[in-house]
Amino acid sequence: MATAVPGSAADEAVDELAEGLTPSTAAAAPVAVPTGVPGPARVERPHLVLLPGLVCDAAVWHPQVEALCDIANCHVIDYGTRDSLRAMAEHVLATAPAPRFALAGHSMGGRVAFEVMRLAPERVTHLALLDTSYHPLPEGEAGAAEKAGRLALLATARAHGMRAMGRAWAVPMVHPDRVGTPVFDAVLDMIERCTPAHFEAQIHALLNRPDAAPMLATIACPTLLLCGREDGWSPPWRHEFMRDAIAGSTLVVVERCGHMCTMEQPEAVAGAMRAWLAARR
Numbered sequence: 001m002a003t004a005v006p007g008s009a010a011d012e013a014v015d016e017l018a019e020g021l022t023p024s025t026a027a028a029a030p031v032a033v034p035t036g037v038p039g040p041a042r043v044e045r046p047h048l049v050l051l052p053g054l055v056c057d058a059a060v061w062h063p064q065v066e067a068l069c070d071i072a073n074c075h076v077i078d079y080g081t082r083d084s085l086r087a088m089a090e091h092v093l094a095t096a097p098a099p100r101f102a103l104a105g106h107s108m109g110g111r112v113a114f115e116v117m118r119l120a121p122e123r124v125t126h127l128a129l130l131d132t133s134y135h136p137l138p139e140g141e142a143g144a145a146e147k148a149g150r151l152a153l154l155a156t157a158r159a160h161g162m163r164a165m166g167r168a169w170a171v172p173m174v175h176p177d178r179v180g181t182p183v184f185d186a187v188l189d190m191i192e193r194c195t196p197a198h199f200e201a202q203i204h205a206l207l208n209r210p211d212a213a214p215m216l217a218t219i220a221c222p223t224l225l226l227c228g229r230e231d232g233w234s235p236p237w238r239h240e241f242m243r244d245a246i247a248g249s250t251l252v253v254v255e256r257c258g259h260m261c262t263m264e265q266p267e268a269v270a271g272a273m274r275a276w277l278a279a280r281r
Helices: 058-068 085-095 108-119 140-160 162-169 182-193 196-207 213-218 236-245 266-277
Strands: 003-005 047-051 073-076 101-106 124-130 223-228 250-254
Touching (some): 058 101, 058 266, 085 108, 108 124, 108 196, 140 196, 213 236, 223 266
Parallel strands (some): 047 073, 047 101
């Protein structure tokens, strides 16, 4: 069964998500040990690599970096203008802070995580897939409609700017109660920091996404599947499919939450991730 997690209040000030936020690594403060006195054995914290979604940056993971910095060294990936999921995954593997690491992907980041698992599953100790999916671009009219919709958003971004595009695109991406709140404004700020060139590259990657369904059964590390109850883009039933296909995986459905779960319900997401990082297999 899926675990339903009640959402926490997320409409408070979001000054931490200020413009210019860059990928961060949380580091522990050094502890002084008197000379000659043996100290406790040092326990290395795991490395946690965090993959943002479409037109997102480190701000999308900032609440979790803050909440989990006591148990993990967090590293948020910047894809640059790479225009394929495989190239993004290769970049993750080339820049990961350690040979083995926990991996979490939100939305498009989940697609990148699948490609990391395809290329180097032995390097991933834990896998978290948030508000994401596994299916390729549909054939026929459905695929043509998706492509046309994405290219129309790109045209808006080029003609009127990324924030104008975001005002249209982001409304169905959050719970209806979030529209017009500081959380929604933080989402728009993040989108505005992205450029049309980055947006175009990521659209190209998503339109050429491979089918990840066949590899679900091969995933053997502790796996968390998490989504918002009201996520209409990557709905709970898709995560239920992945839960059933990945042996031993856990599904958490966050209440009163849309697609942007890490920003909409940061405490619920961080709590689920804390439990996931503690899992052993």
